[in-house]
Amino acid sequence: MLINALPEEKLDPRVKRTRQLLEEAFSELIQEKDFQSISIQDITVRAGINRATFYAHFPDKYALLDYKIRQDFRAEIEKRTLSACHFSGENLRVLIFAVCEFVGTTNHQCKSPRGKFEPFMEAQVKGQVKDLLLTWLGQMEINSRVSPEIAATAASWAIYGLAQYWNWEKERIALEEFVEQILPLVEAHLQLSRV
Amino acid sequence: MLINALPEEKLDPRVKRTRQLLEEAFSELIQEKDFQSISIQDITVRAGINRATFYAHFPDKYALLDYKIRQDFRAEIEKRTLSACHFSGENLRVLIFAVCEFVGTTNHQCKSPRGKFEPFMEAQVKGQVKDLLLTWLGQMEINSRVSPEIAATAASWAIYGLAQYWNWEKERIALEEFVEQILPLVEAHLQLSRV
DNA sequence: GCTCCTCTGTTGCTTATCCAACAAAAATCG
DNA sequence: CGATTTTTGTTGGATAAGCAACAGAGGAGC
Numbered sequence: 072m073l074i075n076a077l078p079e080e081k082l083d084p085r086v087k088r089t090r091q092l093l094e095e096a097f098s099e100l101i102q103e104k105d106f107q108s109i110s111i112q113d114i115t116v117r118a119g120i121n122r123a124t125f126y127a128h129f130p131d132k133y134a135l136l137d138y139k140i141r142q143d144f145r146a147e148i149e150k151r152t153l154s155a156c157h158f159s160g161e162n163l164r165v166l167i168f169a170v171c172e173f174v175g176t177t178n179h180q181c182k183s184p185r186g187k188f189e190p191f192m193e194a195q196v197k198g199q200v201k202d203l204l205l206t207w208l209g210q211m212e213i214n215s216r217v218s219p220e221i222a223a224t225a226a227s228w229a230i231y232g233l234a235q236y237w238n239w240e241k242e243r244i245a246l247e248e249f250v251e252q253i254l255p256l257v258e259a260h261l262q263l264s265r266v
Numbered sequence: 267m268l269i270n271a272l273p274e275e276k277l278d279p280r281v282k283r284t285r286q287l288l289e290e291a292f293s294e295l296i297q298e299k300d301f302q303s304i305s306i307q308d309i310t311v312r313a314g315i316n317r318a319t320f321y322a323h324f325p326d327k328y329a330l331l332d333y334k335i336r337q338d339f340r341a342e343i344e345k346r347t348l349s350a351c352h353f354s355g356e357n358l359r360v361l362i363f364a365v366c367e368f369v370g371t372t373n374h375q376c377k378s379p380r381g382k383f384e385p386f387m388e389a390q391v392k393g394q395v396k397d398l399l400l401t402w403l404g405q406m407e408i409n410s411r412v413s414p415e416i417a418a419t420a421a422s423w424a425i426y427g428l429a430q431y432w433n434w435e436k437e438r439i440a441l442e443e444f445v446e447q448i449l450p451l452v453e454a455h456l457q458l459s460r461v
Numbered sequence: 462g463c464t465c466c467t468c469t470g471t472t473g474c475t476t477a478t479c480c481a482a483c484a485a486a487a488a489t490c491g
Numbered sequence: 492c493g494a495t496t497t498t499t500g501t502t503g504g505a506t507a508a509g510c511a512a513c514a515g516a517g518g519a520g521c
Contacts, residue, residue: 084314085477085508088283110498119279121479126500280478280507305468316509321470 090128092118094139097132106136106183136188140177140195147173148203158207163258166203167250170196171234178238193231201227208261226260229253285323287313289334292327301331301378331383335372335390342368343398353402358453361398362445365391366429373433388426396422403456421455424448 096118100109111132115122129135147169148154156162177192204223233253237243291313295304306327310317324330342364343349351357372387399418428448432438 083477083509084316088314089478111500112498119283121279122499123480123501124478127477131500278479278507284508306470307468317469318471318510319508322507326469 086128089120089124090138092120093125093128093135094142096120097135097139101181101183104182106132106181106187133191137191137195140188140192141199143177144173144196144199148199153203156207157210158204158261160254160258162207163261164250164254166200167230167234167253167257168246170200170230171237171246171250174231174234175238189235193235197227197231200230204261222260226257229257229260281323284315284319285333287315288320288323288330289337291315292330292334296376296378299377301327301376301382328386332386332390335383335387336394338372339368339391339394343394348398351402352405353399353456355449355453357402358456359445359449361395362425362429362448362452363441365395365425366432366441366445369426369429370433384430388430392422392426395425399456417455421452424452424455428452 093114096114097109100113100117109132111125112122114132114135115125129138151165151169153162153166153169173196174192178189181188201223204226205219208219208223233249237246237249243249288309291309292304295308295312304327306320307317309327309330310320324333346360346364348357348361348364368391369387373384376383396418399421400414403414403418428444432441432444438444
């Protein structure tokens with residue numbers, strides 16, 4: 072049994088079930104106590120899954136955290152139907168909005184100190200944002216001095232960084248306003264790789 | 267893999283999971299459509315369980331219906347902490363109350379015509395009521411002309427019959443009042459087997 | 462009557478999960 | 492610090508669940 076990350080579709084029903092149960096149990100626990108103090112036993116007992124089975128899916132609890140964040144962010148993207156979209160200023164705005172809110176709520180509903188799992192969130196979110204942007208750019212005529220890779224990388228880092236910045240602020244301006252401000256900035260990254 | 271009915275406790279987690287999923291799926295379906303028109307495929311697809319696995323647990327959908335009713339009525343008894351009780355007028359009243367309500371709500375939340383699965387409910391409920399009464403009687407000093415078996419049988423039939431009668435009435439009196447009326451009747455059955 | 466289709470049980474084989482046991486790492490306590 | 496307990500990964504063998512295929516029963520429509 073492998074941990075094949077991306078194609079979550081045609082999967083053995085047992086595998087789907089097991090992962091979902093583990094994820095749900097983990098979700099509950101992460102809201103109750105600090106991430107560090109959650110043992111693998113805690114998770115498997117609550118999920119009703121054998122401990123050995125856990126290791127058949129994830130090497131450790133960090134991998135499960137990673138998996139969960141990926142799933143959550145994916146769901147967020149799906150919910151806003153961004154994955155099936157094309158590039159546009161409006162869609163970009165929605166994307167930035169989604170990232171800001173995701174970082175905020177995820178940070179908020181976890182009992183752990185921020186520094187402990189923000190790195191995981193950062194990696195996942197940046198990665199997926201970059202992939203999404205690449206898809207968008209790939210659908211367009213490209214003729215530029217900057218490769219899509221470079222542009223998407225820069226934009227994804229910028230978006231995440233700004234989302235984190237906004238969420239850390241003590242006195243935050245309205246999210247709508249904030250996004251309005253940074254939208255042209257991010258757009259510039261991408262425009263450079265367009266015709 | 268066997269269908270060992272009674273000891274639901276120390277059971278393979280996989281078995282517990284599978285049965286619960288089947289039961290949940292069946293619960294949903296029974297509220298949506300007629301029992302006859304529910305196929306085993308419907309159930310297994312909704313539950314995310316392989317069809318062959320169904321047959322490893324139940325010979326047919328009637329057995330699942332039976333199982334579900336048993337589980338539900340058990341839960342009802344547990345909820346009212348009757349299973350851990352002794353015989354008393356008050357507990358008997360609660361038991362009759364429970365049967366009346368159970369018959370009513372179960373009949374109500376199923377789309378099927380009454381005649382189709384009431385026999386199943388009847389068998390299950392009467393059986394469990396009888397078992398419970400036997401337990402109660404067994405805890406007491408017995409010295410009578412009537413064996414506990416006979417007394418419990420009579421009482422369980424009477425209770426179920428009256429519960430059904432009450433639920434079929436067009437103009438029903440308050441359940442409390444009804445139970446009050448029949449309590450002495452049922453009690454008489456049981457008293458005959460006591461000291 | 463006939464065909465077409467769905468549902469039903471059942472089968473052999475594959476795969477995922479369970480379980481008990483283990484040694485080693487890590488945490489806890491005095 | 493050492494001693495005890497918990498947690499961690501890992502293993503081999505047992506068992507449940509998945510899957511594809513099958514023949515047969517029943518229904519719908521022609």
